[in-house]
Amino acid sequence: MSSHHIVRDDQEPALIIANGEACSTELLGQLLEWSPLVIVLDSAMERVVELGIKVDVLLGDFDRDFNPQEFIKSQHPIEIVYTPDQEKTDLEKALDYLVERKIPSANVIWATGRRADHTITNLTNIARYRELIKIVILDDYSKVFLLPRSFRKWYPAKSIISLIPVGTVTGISSANLLYELQNDTLIMGFRTGSSNSVKQDGIVSITHENGDLLLMECSD
Template identity: 30%
Template sequence: MNQRSALLFINGVPPEKLPSPEGYALIACTDGAFHYLKEKKFPLLHLDFISGDYDSHDGYDEDVDQEKFIHTPDQNRTDFEKALEIIVDEGGTHVDVYGGSGAEMDHFLGNLTAAFRYKERLSITFYDEFSRYFFSPKNLVLNNMKGEIISLYPFPEAHHISTNGLNWELKDESLSQTGRIGTRNFAVADSVILHFTKGDLIVFVANENAAGGEGGQSSQ
C-alpha cells in the first residue's frame, strides 16, 4: 500500500496556529473539533469527513456538504478511535493529530490508549504547543535533532533499549512506569538512533520541531 497521510483534528486544546492542509490525502475532524476549526477559519472545503456521536454538534453546517457528516454513535469507543477506524477504512497509513492533549487528563490518556490500539495499522503523531509525540517503532532515526529535548516514556515498559546521539545514552537497558523512565534527555548529535526489542515507548520531541516538521523521523 502506498503511504497515505491524514490530518485529524480532535476535541482537546486547539492549536494556536492551525497546520496547512497541503500535502494530506485525507483531512478530517471530530464533531467537537469542528467548532474551533470554524472559529479559526480553517478552509472547511478541505474536510473529507466530520465524525462523532454529535453530542457537541447537530451534524449540519451550511458551509459543508451534508454527506461529509458521519454519525458514529457507538458509545463503547471514543470519537477519536472511531475517526481512526474511518481513516483505516479509507486507506490511511499515517495520521497527524491536533487537539489530542490538554483539557481533561482522562481524555489525553484515553487518546494515548486509542493510539496504542491502532499503532500496528497507523503511524500516529500527536502535535501540541509543547511537543510532538508518537509510539516509536522498534528501530527509529530522528534527524535534525541536535540540542532538542527528547523524552522516552515506557507504555508501560520497554526492554533492551539502546540509543545513539543522546546526552544520557541507554545501552541495552529497560524503562518502566514502575521504575526508571527516560524523560528530559537531549540530543547531542544531529541524528538520534533508537532501538529496542520488547515493549512500547512513546517518544516526545520538544517544541521547536513540534509544529513545523523540521525534524524528520524514519523507521528502519
C-alpha cells in the first residue's frame, strides 16, 4: 500500500482509521489518495503499519502496554496525541482532535464489523457532532452519514438506502423512494427505514423536522 499525501489541504476530509473490520485495499487506496491527514487509533497502529501506510497522527490512551515511541522513527514525522479520557471512545477523541484543528470533515474506516458494541457506538455517536464536523463512515458494503434537515442527491434506480434514527426522529418525508415517508416518525428499536430503495434514476429528497437521522447507502 503506497503512502498518501497527494493532497495537502485541510479542506479535504481527513481519514480516521479505527480498529474494526478492515476494508478492501481498493477502498483504502481511494481514501488515502485524497486524504491530507491520516489519523490512526492506537489499537489499529500495528495493522496499519503492516500495510505500509504513512501515518500523520497516532492517537489514543496507549493502554495495554502500547508504546507509541516505537513508531517515531519509521513514521517520522508523526504527531503523537495522548488522550487518557476514559469517558470517550478513541474515535470520539479523534473527532474532537479534528474539531479543535477546525478541519471540516472526516472519512472513517475500520469502524464497523468485529465487535457489535463498537459498531453501534461508532455509528450512533455521529449525531453528537452534527454542528461540529461532517462525518462519513465507510466499509465495503455501506456509506453512513448524518442527514441535514433537508437532503437532495441523485441516485440510480434500485440503489439501496436505509434511514436509521438515532433515538426518535419525527416529520420525515421523502420523494423518489420505493417506500415513501410522509410526515412519518421512526424510532430506533421499534420502527426504522431499513432496506428502502430508489424508485427511478434521479434526485432523492428527504426532509425531517426533529431528531437525528442516519442515511446508509448500502450494497450487498
